[in-house]
Amino acid sequence: MAEVMSVREQQRCTWEYFAVDLAAAAFASALVTPWVTAIDKIVFNKATTGASVMSSVRKWTSKPKATFASLFIPFLVYFGTYATANLFDSFNAIQHDLDPSIVCSTPAKFAATTTVSSSLCIFKDAYFSRMASGSPVPLLSYALFSLRDAVTIYASFNLPNMLAPKLAEFPFSSITPFAEIFKSDESRLKMAQLFMPAASQIVSTPIHLLGLDLCARQSWMPIRERLSVIRQYTSFAAPLRMMRVLPSFGIGSVANTGFRKSMMTQVM
Numbered sequence: 152m153a154e155v156m157s158v159r160e161q162q163r164c165t166w167e168y169f170a171v172d173l174a175a176a177a178f179a180s181a182l183v184t185p186w187v188t189a190i191d192k193i194v195f196n197k198a199t200t201g202a203s204v205m206s207s208v209r210k211w212t213s214k215p216k217a218t219f220a221s222l223f224i225p226f227l228v229y230f231g232t233y234a235t236a237n238l239f240d241s242f243n244a245i246q247h248d249l250d251p252s253i254v255c256s257t258p259a260k261f262a263a264t265t266t267v268s269s270s271l272c273i274f275k276d277a278y279f280s281r282m283a284s285g286s287p288v289p290l291l292s293y294a295l296f297s298l299r300d301a302v303t304i305y306a307s308f309n310l311p312n313m314l315a316p317k318l319a320e321f322p323f324s325s326i327t328p329f330a331e332i333f334k335s336d337e338s339r340l341k342m343a344q345l346f347m348p349a350a351s352q353i354v355s356t357p358i359h360l361l362g363l364d365l366c367a368r369q370s371w372m373p374i375r376e377r378l379s380v381i382r383q384y385t386s387f388a389a390p391l392r393m394m395r396v397l398p399s400f401g402i403g404s405v406a407n408t409g410f411r412k413s414m415m416t417q418v419m
Contacts, residue, residue, distance in 0.1 A: 167418040168251050172237035179407035180229040183398040188225045190395035194388050224275050232268040233407045252415040256312035269300040295362035299355045306351035307400035311343035348400035349393040356389040357381050
């Protein structure tokens, strides 16, 4: 009987861990979705129609109901990504009898979060591209969007855990005020979670712009002409996408980790 109760207790804890994973993902997603969606639309409108920031803002504010409804799909993207990462952390903790609040970095977690995030992001991009152009999204754009997301996901969920221990070895880590920032494992992890997703946009922004250009101009044209458009808009889009990824995979990741850790202490 004691063994049965032990199994039941373990199952109860497992379901509580999963409930925390989903709740933390929902809170973090709700926190970042409005800002990320606004920046996404600014970049999309600029790359496809040349619209200015102010014209995009005026368009959204003139239709508040449609603007609010447009947040649902981006919310699902981040909820699915955070929830997948959280669930893999819980599975890893249960399998190896670890503290469930610990964030892991495994190939399986990277593969799962990349697959989920890329699938949801591609669905989102295809949905908004069809709304804007009325044409099907080219297969090459799908491939480019997948590559873009793989770069961002790897930099957001795997690289911070690899980079954080090395931050203590940086020369400036002992200099005030950096010494305070890098004094603990937790603070170094948070710094890496904020920095790496933004830095990855140097690589992913040109990939993103090429995918958008293929959506907007589906007729054949020389690669040199497409690359000239990418060069033209990268200086505008890269800082915006860094600002975009800071809340989504920087602040969002930190918030997700913080919410999850705080709630896990209540159920452990």
